[in-house]
Amino acid sequence: DARVTQTPRHKVTEMGQEVTMRCQPILGHNTVFWYRQTMMQGLELLAYFRNRAPLDDSGMPKDRFSAEMPDATLATLKIQPSEPRDSAVYFCASGYGRGGHEQFFGPGTRLTVL
Amino acid sequence: AQKVTQAQTEISVVEKEDVTLDCVYETRDTTYYLFWYKQPPSGELVFLIRRNSFDEQNEISGRYSWNFQKSTSSFNFTITASQVVDSAVYFCALSDSNTGNQFYFGTGTSLTVIP
Numbered sequence: 001d002a003r004v005t006q007t008p009r010h011k012v013t014e015m016g017q018e019v020t021m022r023c024q025p026i027l028g029h030n031t032v033f034w035y036r037q038t039m040m041q042g043l044e045l046l047a048y049f050r051n052r053a054p055l056d057d058s059g060m061p062k063d064r065f066s067a068e069m070p071d072a073t074l075a076t077l078k079i080q081p082s083e084p085r086d087s088a089v090y091f092c093a094s095g096y097g098r099g100g101h102e103q104f105f106g107p108g109t110r111l112t113v114l
Numbered sequence: 115a116q117k118v119t120q121a122q123t124e125i126s127v128v129e130k131e132d133v134t135l136d137c138v139y140e141t142r143d144t145t146y147y148l149f150w151y152k153q154p155p156s157g158e159l160v161f162l163i164r165r166n167s168f169d170e171q172n173e174i175s176g177r178y179s180w181n182f183q184k185s186t187s188s189f190n191f192t193i194t195a196s197q198v199v200d201s202a203v204y205f206c207a208l209s210d211s212n213t214g215n216q217f218y219f220g221t222g223t224s225l226t227v228i229p
Binding site: 048056089091093 | 145146147149151157158159160161164166205209210216217219221222
């Protein structure tokens with residue numbers, strides 16, 4: 001049963017520290033998405049990639065967030081420096097094709113910035 | 115512009131009652147796709163169904179059924195004989211062929227099934 005995996009599952013850090021979240025998409029999927037979920041904002045798309053190329057990162061605060069896909073099996077989301085308002089659950093999802101296909105979500109990383 | 119509206123923020127039903135979750139969407143594209151996801155208390159988002167704009171047939175899967183009506187831009191989800199395990203937040207989402215798989219999610223409906 002293929003699944004998207006995310007590490008770490010939980011992260012508590014202090015303001016100003018760097019945070020790196022990792023995602024392994026389902027083998028064969030060519031699109032990867034990063035979402036942030038908070039009570040106030042709901043699910044927000046931060047960035048997405050197709051065939052490892054970034055297609056849209058307009059939802060991401062550029063000054064502190066960065067997203068990369070070093071290879072087809074790994075996507076990373078980095079926050080530097082982190083702030084308390086970054087506390088949220090960060091989801092990675094993967095899919096395939098150019099459009100209209102379902103996305104499969106990972107279990108999420110619950111980030112708390114003190 | 116694409117938009118998904120789930121007007122029901124929270125719903126509570128007693129076990130075995132039927133419940134319908136509403137989803138209204140907006141898009142200018144003629145080709146688009148609609149989805150429902152379930153987010154149980156464990157937090158993971160679980161894919162339930164995908165529908166394309168050319169297929170208005172209703173779908174039934176066990177106790178779940180979906181009613182897609184282009185005339186009213188709605189894609190409603192009904193749970194028959196609800197169970198406690200159905201308690202979750204349910205999200206409706208829209209994707210069109212021009213946005214490369216990008217989803218537009220509704221704000222979700224939190225369903226509580228009371229035993």
